[in-house]
Amino acid sequence: YAENNTRIAYPSLALEENKVYHLVGKNGAGKSTLLKILGQHYCGYEGSILVNGKQELKDIDEKDWHRFVAFIPQKPLLFHMSVKDNILFGNRNADWNLYEQLLNDFRLKDIEEKTVGFGGEGISGGEAQSISVVRALLRKPKMILADEPYNTLDANRKNMLNKYIDMLDSTAFLIVSHQAFRIDR
Numbered sequence: 363y364a365e366n367n368t369r370i371a372y373p374s375l376a377l378e379e380n381k382v383y384h385l386v387g388k389n390g391a392g393k394s395t396l397l398k399i400l401g402q403h404y405c406g407y408e409g410s411i412l413v414n415g416k417q418e419l420k421d422i423d424e425k426d427w428h429r430f431v432a433f434i435p436q437k438p439l440l441f442h443m444s445v446k447d448n449i450l451f452g453n454r455n456a457d458w459n460l461y462e463q464l465l466n467d468f469r470l471k472d473i474e475e476k477t478v479g480f481g482g483e484g485i486s487g488g489e490a491q492s493i494s495v496v497r498a499l500l501r502k503p504k505m506i507l508a509d510e511p512y513n514t515l516d517a518n519r520k521n522m523l524n525k526y527i528d529m530l531d532s533t534a535f536l537i538v539s540h541q542a543f544r545i546d547r
Contacts (some may be wrong), residue, residue, distance in 0.1 A: 380534070401507050440481060448493050467525075508535065
């Protein structure tokens with residue numbers, strides 16, 4: 363969008379479960395803004411977003427919506443608590459077998475009890491991003507909104523994320539990035 367105009371025009375689209383969508387574009391094009399809108403983190407938009415083709419997103423209770431959707435932010439949101447507690451934050455009904463598998467696959471098991479400083483202080487960028495990824499995957503949502511999820515991940519963790527994207531059959535993924543890292547299912 364132009365500097366003097368804060369409007370972004372998004373095309374009509376329908377997101378389906380078991381699909382991976384990539385929104386690739388330049389800085390400032392509105393990719394992250396779209397994810398914030400879809401995640402109900404920004405509600406000051408015009409237009410219509412229909413869920414299941416009938417209910418307006420603005421009319422859905424935020425708590426109900428957040429049971430349905432998970433968000434992987436570009437900059438991980440981490441709290442001053444253990445890696446384990448950061449992963450389990452807001453997820454009281456975690457699948458413990460999946461939790462252990464994700465910790466091992468994303469190489470977080472060795473730091474599970476480590477206390478993270480605010481914003482990820484004391485751990486690497488890849489570990490911080492892995493915590494965000496694992497937190498989202500563990501929830502088994504119907505939709506994952508991912509803002510540059512591959513940015514700080516090493517090759518092994520990128521491949522692991524792709525593996526889990528393929529495994530979650532009933533989940534739609536909307537990934538925004540400056541470049542695509544995988545192809546559609």
